[in-house]
Amino acid sequence: MIDSMRTANRLSANELYRWYYYAPDNQPVSASSGITVPTRSLAEARNLETLFICAPNSAQHFDDPNTIKLLKRFDRQGVNLGSVSSGSFILAKASLLGNCRCTIHWENIPVFKEIYPQLAVTFTLYEIDNKRFTCSGGIAALDMMLKLIEKKHGRVLAQQISQQFQHDRIRTTVDTQQMADRIDLAMSAPKLIDVINLMESNIEEPLLLPDIADKCNLSLRQIERLFHKHRGMTPSQYYLSLRLLHAKQLLLNTKNSVIDISIAAGFETQSYFTACYRKFYGISPRVHRSQIATERQ
Numbered sequence: 001m002i003d004s005m006r007t008a009n010r011l012s013a014n015e016l017y018r019w020y021y022y023a024p025d026n027q028p029v030s031a032s033s034g035i036t037v038p039t040r041s042l043a044e045a046r047n048l049e050t051l052f053i054c055a056p057n058s059a060q061h062f063d064d065p066n067t068i069k070l071l072k073r074f075d076r077q078g079v080n081l082g083s084v085s086s087g088s089f090i091l092a093k094a095s096l097l098g099n100c101r102c103t104i105h106w107e108n109i110p111v112f113k114e115i116y117p118q119l120a121v122t123f124t125l126y127e128i129d130n131k132r133f134t135c136s137g138g139i140a141a142l143d144m145m146l147k148l149i150e151k152k153h154g155r156v157l158a159q160q161i162s163q164q165f166q167h168d169r170i171r172t173t174v175d176t177q178q179m180a181d182r183i184d185l186a187m188s189a190p191k192l193i194d195v196i197n198l199m200e201s202n203i204e205e206p207l208l209l210p211d212i213a214d215k216c217n218l219s220l221r222q223i224e225r226l227f228h229k230h231r232g233m234t235p236s237q238y239y240l241s242l243r244l245l246h247a248k249q250l251l252l253n254t255k256n257s258v259i260d261i262s263i264a265a266g267f268e269t270q271s272y273f274t275a276c277y278r279k280f281y282g283i284s285p286r287v288h289r290s291q292i293a294t295e296r297q
């Protein structure tokens with residue numbers, strides 16, 4: 001993000017952008033790479049045009065009333081508020097994403113939607129909706145910044161910056177997040193993508209395989225062959241793994257009860273959920289949650 005603004009200044013020969021690093025206090029912060037960055041106190045920020053929140057993967061546990069209060073104050077002052085990857089959790093906690101589309105990294109989407117079911121969460125690379133700018137992280141942050149630069153300073157400058165970064169095109173809010181295996185499947189087995197998408201969209205109330213086959217215009221035998229070839233398991237085993245992964249994300253990232261999580265993952269009884277979870281992960285849900293909580297302390 002910083003490099004896109006720095007390059008905009010260099011190519012335009014003007015100070016189009018000026019940036020500062022803020023933190024809840026004015027103590028240096030450490031990036032995941034280990035680099036330490038000096039900061040200013042967020043409470044001392046004045047005359048901001050835009051504020052982006054960069055946060056770690058544990059952002060759903062963020063609980064600082066003073067920061068939340070400051071974000072709401074900036075919103076009242078008309079400041080554009082944005083986030084990168086998990087930073088969307090903090091904007092949502094401050095109730096600042098209620099009237100706009102927003103996104104977050106695909107790994108966080110299940111938990112994010114569970115905690116904030118009322119929000120319009122998309123699977124896109126980034127969203128620019130009124131005065132809210134959210135992105136899924138990684139290179140998507142560059143695409144979002146290029147689009148913001150284009151909106152304010154024109155397409156020519158944005159394209160010039162894109163070329164400086166060997167970025168072949170500026171992706172839009174129509175482009176969706178993709179995982180590597182999905183890209184491969186899109187080429188080799190597009191029908192399987194349809195089946196998997198349907199499964200992922202029906203976790204709490206799982207569909208029967210015959211219904212999935214009908215909706216995807218496939219026979220049960222065709223679906224079984226596709227999963228055997230590309231996933232090395234049966235369709236039922238894969239569907240169960242999706243539900244258990246969803247349950248694991250909720251278990252480790254929310255305070256929902258085990259019974260509520262079992263329901264959200266489509267299990268009729270808590271005992272059956274616990275048995276499936278233990279068989280799949282080698283540990284019971286309660287013990288797993290306890291272990292992770294201890295590690296995070």
